[in-house]
Amino acid sequence: MKHLKALDHYFWKYRYRLFLGIVFIVISNYFAVLAPQVTGYVFDVVQRAFGIVPKKATVEYDWLVNWFIGFAEQHRSISVIALCGITILVLALIRGVFMFLMRQTIIVMSRHIEYDQKNQIFQHYLTLDTNFYKTHSTGDLMNRMAEDVSRVRMFTGPAIMYLINLISLILMSVYYMVKKDPLLTLYVLAPLPILAVTIYVVNTIINKRSERIQALLSDLTTNAQESYSGIRVIKSFVQEKAMFQFFEKNSDEYRDNAIGLAKMEALYFPSMTLLIGLSTLLTIMIGGIYAIYDPTGTKIGTIAEFVMYINMLTFPVGAIGWTASMIQRAAASQKRINEFLQTDPVIVNPPNAIKPTVQGNISFNNVDFVYPNTGIQALTQFNLHIKKGQKIAIIGHTGSGKTTIAQLLLRMYDPTVGSISIDGTDLRQMDLQELRRQISYVPQDVFLFSDTIKNNILFSPAAGASINGETAVMAARYASVEKEIEHFHDRYDTMVGERGVTLSGGQKQRISIARALAKDPQLVVFDDCLSAVDARTEKEILGNLSVYLQHKTAIIITHRIFTLFDFDTIVVLDEGKIVETGTHNELLSLNGYYAYLYEQQLQQEREEG
Known part of the structure; x- marks a missing residue:
């Protein structure tokens, strides 16, 4: 229950x-509790009419029922019975109106809380750093925001409503039962302690199993999500059967645990029925004995009244188990949600963050970096100074640390040792959003949203820039993808499908480049962004970029050597260290690692040609 305290601020927000x-x-x-009293009075009227009770007995009813009785006593017995029937109907209608209002307030409140909580979780997800997403699966993230929040809503809505309902109804019913006949009430309610023990034992088991089931559901969701995303790989390697068996295994484990929980919860309802049945039987038996041996004491009307109270309590008492189960499940789900909400991002804005205008002067000063989730040393004693307007190439084999440089520059991570500054300001002192807003980044792993081509290109316009089609066209032209877009049926309004699945690899890369160019910053970082294009298109793009980047600072990360682009400096990386720097001709004259890479590339091109 302590985990549900995180919801207190929502209840305060919707306190009215x-x-x-x-x-x-x-x-x-x-x-609701007035109806049994009116019914008991009807039985007493009938008893008096048949002479079973010789005189009018003192009644112990609610003040409103007493007022009604005073009014009804002025009529004949037949008229009284008809009047009581109409009154019971009116009471039911009034109760129905307030039940409607009850749901309109409590259940609607739970929907508002669900809305707020999903927004809170999603907003928090957006603040978490890159390392968090490397260590948590997408399926688990989705499950916590969907399934777990839905279970919490069952607590903030139905569970609270039923809990208050059963408490108020039980208190009112027991109050009037004790007021009418304390000893009979004691006999009737005797089975309830057994019910309380049963609820406690079963709910302890349910709580543990609910946590296990939620974890299994996250695994199942992750398995399905990965299969959908990688369906082309699965089909190309003919692994449909293997993936289905893997999914079936996870599904079987989830099913078995869910069925076990359902069986446990199924104990509630037979237990409720048995105990309510015992209470009804005790009411009729003991009340009947009293009525036989003392006709002027316990009356038939009292027995009828108690039977109605017991039956009225059937749903709330039965709902104790259901409500407790919902509360336990919500607590388990809220615990999982709290785990994420209480996870603080490692990369945060500093107090009094600086918001400078980026010019493009970059300095890496003795930077070491170790990936926190793997312990891999990506960079060692990395020093690089880039002046405004320079074009820098960073070359090296896979795993040499090239992409790490881009991630550090965008402050997806902070250096383990050393510092990085732009225009003399340490990145850790700069406003995160302002920093990233002024840098265009083309990632190695291209990602397109399931949206139109235009919206993908204009995903992140420059600050203050208007979003329009001309910007998208210009960016597509520089990225050498304009002609292909013009041949699409809906041109720039063409939907690209999930993750750009309807486009080729080269088209996705070029649209990703266009998205970066549309931003029009002073600093651009390209991370191996031409790996999926042919030689002719590569030459065309490099020609366009040389024009576009004329007065901008650019870092082009690549495993290929571009001889057609005039770089101010080429940095050669190997195992996280700079092994060579210089221009293309200077590095070739050294006949070192760069020359070796260049010779390998030429040989590969000759073999492919």
Whole structure:
């Protein structure tokens, strides 16, 4: 239950709805407990009419029922019975109205809380750093925001409503039962302690199993999500059967645990029925004995009244198990949600963050970096100084640390040792959003949203820039993808499908480049962004970029050597260290690692040609 305290601020936010809902529940139940009293009075009227009870007995009813009785006594017995029937119907209608208002306040409040909580979780997800997403699966993230929040909603809505309902109805019913006949009430309610013990034992088991089931559901969701995303790989390697068996295994484990939980919960309802049945039997038996041996004491009307109270308590008492189960499940789900909400991002804005205008002067000063989730040393004693307007190439084999440089520059990570500064300001002192807003980044892993080509290109316009089609066209032209877009049926309004699945690899890369160019920053970082294009298109793009980047600072990360682009400096990396720097001709004259890479590339091109 302690995990559900995280919801207190939501209840405070919607306190008026909650308060009104409680009031409507109490009023609804108040009119509900009046019906048995009116029914008991009818039985007493019939007894008096047949002479079973010789005189009018003192009644112990609610003040409103007493007022009604005073009015009804002025009529004949037949008219009284008809009047009582109409009154019971009116009481039911009034109760129904307040039940409607009760749901309109409590259940609607739970929907508002669900909305707020999903927004809170999603907003928090957006603040978490890159390392968090490397260590948590997408399926688990989705499950916590969807399934777990839905279970919490069952607590903030139905569980609270039923809990208040059963407390108020039980208290009112027991109050009037004790007021009418304390000893009979004691006999009737005797089975309830057994019910309380049963609820406690079963709910302890349910709580543990609910946590296990939620974890299994996250695994199942992750398995399905990965299969959908990688369906082309699965089909190309003919692994449909293997993937289905893997999914089936996870599904079987989830099913077995869910069925086990359902069986455990199934103990509630037979237990409720048995105990309610015992209470009804005790009411009729003991009340009947009293009526036989003392006709002027316990009356038939009292027995009928108690039977109605017991049957009225059937749903709330039965709902104790259901409500407790919902609360336990919600607590387990809220615990999982809290784990993420209480996860603080490692990369955060500093106090009094600086918001400078980026010019493009970059300095890496004795930077070491170790990936926190793997312990891999990506960079060692990395020093690089780039002046405004320079074009820098960073070359090296896979795993040499090239992409790490881009991630550090965008402050996806902070250096383990050393510092990085732009225009003399340490990145850790700069406003995160302002920093990233002024840098265009083309990632190695291209990602397109399931949206139109235009919206993908204009995903991140420059600050203050207007979003329009001309910007998208210009960016597509520089990225050498304009002609292909023009041949699409809907041109720039063409939907690209999930992750750009309807486009070729080269088209996706070039649209990703266009997205970066549309931003029009002073600093551009390209991370191996031409790996999926042919030689002719590569030459065309490099020609366009040389024009576009004329007065901008650019870092082009690649495993290929571009001889057609005039770089100010080429940095050669190997195992996280700079092994060579210089221009293309200077590095060739050294006849070192760069020359070796260049010779390998030429040989590969000759073999492919």
